[in-house]
Amino acid sequence: MARLTRVTPLSPDAAALSRRPLLGHDHAQCIRSALAQADAVCEANGARLTPLRRRVLELIWVSHKPLGAYELLDQLTQEGHKPAPPTIYRALDFLLENRLIHRLASLNAFLGCSHPGDAHAGYFLICQHCGNTEEITHNPALQSALNVSTEAAGFTVLQSALELSGICHHCQAKSS
Secondary structure, three states: OOOOOOOOOHHHHHHHHHHOOOOOHHHHHHHHHHHHHHHHHHHHOOOOOOOOHHHHHHHHHHHHOOHHHHHHHHEEEHOOOOOOOOHHHHHOOOOOOOOEEEEEEOOOOEEEEEHOOOOOOEEEEEEEEOOOOEEEOOHHHHHHHHHHHHHHHOOOOOEEEEEEEEEHHHHHHHHH
């Protein structure tokens, strides 16, 4: 396998991917923080964040749009690497198992976790126009309402992700 090299998140290609509608968002710091947290989570779990796993995680964080496995494969191929699809899926499985990313079922795509390593339900706002996706910070009231509903139905939740699709404030402002 080719040696993975790190592309800085501020390269022209990455800068095009990293546009985010949040005012005052320091995207380069966001990526650095996510990678540092991933290092800490993996160390605490006794897991190995290999160069490929780290690069896949970094590519996911370069964009706040969910990315599919084949989009990641294409990006790695453009960088001169030749990983096979099973290799990408193994990296994604590792990142999911260590709670570093989320899988968005409706899009069959992956998004960086804003609070990695913590067991939590995933609540996501997905913009239908620009594709940006935001993970909602833990909301006890929402979690409580969902717990009451599932308990009343006699339903045991094994995996939880709530995906809300709509139009973000940035796209709403552009259309006004």
